[in-house]
Amino acid sequence: xxxxxxxxxxxxxxxxxxxxxxxxxxxxxxxxxxxxxxxxxxxxxxxxxxxxxxxxxxxxxxxxxxxxxxxxxxxxxxxxxxxxxxxxxxxxxxxxxxxxxxxxxxxxxxxxxxxxxxxxxxxxxxxxxxxxxxxxxxxxxxxxxxxxxxxxxxxxxxxxxxxxxxxxxxxxxxxxxxxxxxxxxxxxxxxx
Numbered sequence: 027x028x029x030x031x032x033x034x035x036x037x038x039x040x041x042x043x044x045x046x047x048x049x050x051x052x053x054x055x056x057x058x059x060x061x062x063x064x065x066x067x068x069x070x071x072x073x074x075x076x077x078x079x080x081x082x083x084x085x086x087x088x089x090x091x092x093x094x095x096x097x098x099x100x101x102x103x104x105x106x107x108x109x110x111x112x113x114x115x116x117x118x119x120x121x122x123x124x125x126x127x128x129x130x131x132x133x134x135x136x137x138x139x140x141x142x143x144x145x146x147x148x149x150x151x152x153x154x155x156x157x158x159x160x161x162x163x164x165x166x167x168x169x170x171x172x173x174x175x176x177x178x179x180x181x182x183x184x185x186x187x188x189x190x191x192x193x194x195x196x197x198x199x200x201x202x203x204x205x206x207x208x209x210x211x212x213x214x215x216x217x218x
Contacts, residue, residue: 032056034111038078042113045077046070059114064126067117071102071132080104080113083129086139088119088147092173097121098149102129119149128154146171 029037039058043049049070050061062070074080085103098119105112117126128151129136140151141160148169151157158164168175 031110034106034109035113038074038080038106038111039113041078042070042074045073057114059116061116061118064117064119067115068127068129068132071104071115071129074104074113074115075132079106079109080111082107083133083135083139084112086129086136086143088143088149088171090147090171090173095120098124098147100126100143100149124148125150125152127152128157130154145169148172 035056035058036053039051039060042060043051046062046066046069048063048066052059052061082105083102084105085101087101087103089099089101091097091099096118098121099116100119102115102117103112104115119126124147126149128140130140130151131153136151137154137156138160140154141157143149144151144154144157145159145161146169159166162168162170168180170179
């Protein structure tokens with residue numbers, strides 16, 4: 027009988043935790059999340075790829091826990107493509123030094139994914155071969171996915187560089203209308 031994905035995921039998590047005692051493990055509804063300190067992240071991920079068969083980095087994302095320390099977490103979803111076993115690996119990142127080691131040397135797919143997090147959250151990926159903004163323009167002083175960035179945006183102070191009005195909403199066609207209306211009336215597509 028072939029083990030199910032939950033059993034395979036738990037076995038791989040146990041293997042990584044046994045090899046690296048500083049990893050902490052959290053399980054919720056059958057899914058395992060490993061918390062890895064930043065200083066051993068490349069070593070853990072290289073071991074996951076080479077010894078455990080996690081051959082693909084699917085996603086790099088981040089979370090802003092504004093008001094807590096560490097303020098940020100960087101999340102990595104890795105997979106064993108043939109088996110379909112996924113693991114979520116998270117790394118806490120302090121607000122005072124928002125940086126983690128780059129994983130481009132482990133997975134080339136980390137290149138653009140890390141650049142996106144650098145651009146939108148302001149987390150530096152140390153050792154990245156080309157760490158520059160990917161969505162906002164160079165010189166833009168803010169990180170729009172941080173929780174302290176206002177939903178209505180901020181006016182830029184860089185005339186001639188780009189627009190100088192608030193962004194991203196600024197009355198865009200997909201902005202819902204506040205007030206006492208039904209969901210259908212607030213829906214942008216209902217306006218034609």
